[in-house]
Amino acid sequence: DAKTTQPNSMESNEEEPVHLPCNHSTISGTDYIHWYRQLPSQGPEYVIHGLTSNVNNRMASLAIAEDRKSSTLILHRATLRDAAVYYCILRDVPGGTSYGKLTFGQGTILTVHP
Amino acid sequence: NAGVMQNPRHLVRRRGQEARLRCSPMKGHSHVYWYRQLPEEGLKFMVYLQKENIIDESGMPKERFSAEFPKEGPSILRIQQVVRGDSAAYFCASSLTSPTNTGELFFGEGSRLTVL
Numbered sequence: 465d466a467k468t469t470q471p472n473s474m475e476s477n478e479e480e481p482v483h484l485p486c487n488h489s490t491i492s493g494t495d496y497i498h499w500y501r502q503l504p505s506q507g508p509e510y511v512i513h514g515l516t517s518n519v520n521n522r523m524a525s526l527a528i529a530e531d532r533k534s535s536t537l538i539l540h541r542a543t544l545r546d547a548a549v550y551y552c553i554l555r556d557v558p559g560g561t562s563y564g565k566l567t568f569g570q571g572t573i574l575t576v577h578p
Numbered sequence: 579n580a581g582v583m584q585n586p587r588h589l590v591r592r593r594g595q596e597a598r599l600r601c602s603p604m605k606g607h608s609h610v611y612w613y614r615q616l617p618e619e620g621l622k623f624m625v626y627l628q629k630e631n632i633i634d635e636s637g638m639p640k641e642r643f644s645a646e647f648p649k650e651g652p653s654i655l656r657i658q659q660v661v662r663g664d665s666a667a668y669f670c671a672s673s674l675t676s677p678t679n680t681g682e683l684f685f686g687e688g689s690r691l692t693v694l
Contacts, residue, residue, distance in 0.1 A: 498682075507582075507669045507685030508621065564611060564626030564634045566683065571620065 468552045473573040476542045484537040484572055486552030491532050495554040498566070499526065499537050503548045508568075511537065513555070547576045580605070582686035583652075584670050590692045597657040597664070599689045603672030610653040611671040611683060612645055621669065627653060660693045667691075 469487040476482040488497065498513040512519055512526045514535075519526040525538040539546055549571040556563045583602040591597050603610050612624040623637040627647040638645065642660075647653040657664055667690045671683040 500683075502621075507671070507688050508683075509685065510682035513682070562634075564609070565623045565636065566611075566613075567623065568613075568621040 467567075468554060468569055470550070470552055470569065470572045472570065473575065475575045475577065476539075477577050478544060479541050482539040482542045482546070482574065482576075484539075484550050484552075484574065485534065486536070487534045488552070488554055489533045491554055494557045494560060496557070497526065497528060497532075497535050498553045498555050499524070500551045500553065500566075500568075501546075501548040502551070502571070503545075508551065511550070542574075542576045544576050544578065547574055549573050582670055582672050582684050584668075584686035584689050586689060587687065588690050588692070590694060591660050592694050593661055594659050597660050597691055599655040599657075599668050599670075599691070601653040601655070601670030601672075601686060603653070603670075604674075604684050607672035607674050607684070609673045610647050611673070612653075612655050613669045613671065613685075615667045615669065615688075617666070624655075657691075660691070662693045665691055665693045 496513050496515050499511040500508040501511050502508045512521055512524050514526045514528055518528060527536045551568050551571040553566050582604055585600050589597055608629050610627045613621045614624055615621045625638050625645045626634040629647055630649050642658045644656045667688045669685050669688045671685040673681050673683050
């Protein structure tokens with residue numbers, strides 16, 4: 465499985481933007497980049513995913529490097545409720561041998577200060 | 579529109595007993611996944627099922643663990659003869675998948691198993 469590398473932890477102040485980086489230098493052409501987050505004592509929650517182009521949704525934006533070897537999850541205005549562990553995951557296409565198997569690394573622990 | 583429902587939320591078993599964890603996927607979802615999160619560790623994939631079929635069980639321990647997703651009813655993760663090392667949070671997820679959909683997984687809130 466292609467691996468991702470994320471910083472262990474990051475801190476932010478409330479109302480400020482947060483940029484969470486992820487390196488995936490061995491990404492294959494068919495891998496999608498997915499981001500999930502896990503709030504304390506809860507199950508993971510989908511945040512966003514993309515293939516090549518930058519993506520926006522109501523939760524966040526995903527900026528993907530042109531060579532796809534890295535990506536950045538952007539929270540435009542952090543709130544206290546955004547404090548969580550953020551996971552960057554590469555996922556195979558449907559029908560791919562490892563499609564069903566998301567590999568969660570250690571993720572980035574985001575702390576948001578009031 | 580209920581999310582993924584897992585029960586029980588908390589389960590206590592003594593060593594040697596059986597644990598059964600249930601997962602009802604979101605309405606219309608036919609794909610179910612089980613993950614385990616040991617204390618202070620990340621989530622580990624266990625098994626991926628579609629209705630009546632196991633698609634990928636590469637993360638399941640070879641002994642004592644089994645999973646099913648019958649035509650009717652919830653998916654069941656069964657752990658026989660539990661040991662203390664089985665104490666963990668077990669998360670179920672479901673997805674709506676078609677050949678062209680790389681859709682998100684919707685996770686339940688987990689079942690926390692404690693083995694005494």
